[in-house]
Amino acid sequence: MPSPWRRQRAVGRRRTRLEVSHARGFSKFVSRQSEMASLEAALEQAEVNLEYTILRAPTDGVVLAKLKEAGEIAVPGGFAGSGDLVRLANLHDLRAEVDVNESDLSLVHLRQRAQVTPDADPNAHYAAEVVKLYPQVDRQKGTLKVEVRVLEPDGRLLPDMSARVAFLPDLPAAGSANRKAILVPATALRRDNDGRSYVWVVQGGRARRCEVETAGMVGDRVRITQGLAGEEKLVVGAPPAREGARVSVAP
Structure with missing residues (x-):
């Protein structure tokens, strides 16, 4: 019959083997956890790389x-x-770009009403508004690029089409006097070296210079806010040689 000392020694050896086995198992568990974390990181990176291959x-x-x-x-x-x-191309957000002369920049501002007329269909007119004034003037052409957005485009408007843009005057504020707009042909409007706008008015068969103030374009005509009463006869096309030059009125 084994002595108590031998039994205690045998129990100690079994306990030692169990502790060693437990330590080895725990070490394998930690190693597997590390491998799992590494695999999860690799999977996440693979998903990111796959996302890079998709264009949206x-x-x-x-x-x-x-x-x-x-x-x-x-x-x-x-x-x-x-x-x-x-x-x-987003066909629901069509825009037109137009070069505006420096001398006309005071007539254009953001959110101003405009009208776009495609060259392919001169009878089609689209309401638009000014959405961007570029921050730099083209020194070679003396113009500033202005961008307008078509408010309600349809299938007749296509990207890269040529079109004409007319800037419209602001609507009168609510409650203000509703004055009738005076529109004159764009070919009748002149500008002197100081940038002042004027027209040649026919009075008594002679040309008289009349300074005016303008407020944008309406189609191919200029809106006059001051300087004319609306019943004057104007010189269009080639200007007279001088103030007071005799002119004839075409029937």
């Missing part, structure tokens, strides 16, 4: 052109649009 349009629209083919290199933000992949 910033807005609804149609594809106008595919600029890259499979296998070509595209560098985001590359020189001269080298990173562009496709060209999109």
Whole structure:
């Protein structure tokens, strides 16, 4: 019969083996947890990389052109649009760009009403508004680029169409006197070297200079706010040689 000392020694050896086995199992558990965390990180990175392969349009629209083919290199933000992949157009947000002479900039402002007439259909007129005045003047042309947004576009308006833009005067405020607008042909309006606007009025068969104030375009005519009563006869086209020059009124 084994002595108590031998039994205690055997129990101690079994306990030691259990502790070693437990330590090994815990070490494997920690190692598996580390591997699991590493695999989860790799999976997350793979999902991110997969997301990079998906192109999402910033807005609804149609594809106008595919600029890259499979296998070509595209560098985001590359020189001269080298990173562009496709060209999109949002047909529900059509805009027109027009160059406005520096001398006419005082007649244009943000949120001003405008009218867009496509060259393809001169009888179609679209209400628009000024949404952007570019921050720099083109010194070569002496113009500023202005952007207007068509309020209710339809299927007749297409990207890159040519169109004419007319800037309309502001509507009178509620409760203000409703004066009748005086419109004159754009070819009758002149400007002197100081930038003052004027027209040539026919009085007694002679040309008289009359300074006026304007408030934008209505189609191909200029709205006059001061200087004319509305019944004057004006010189259009070639100006008279001098103040008081004799002119004849066409029937």
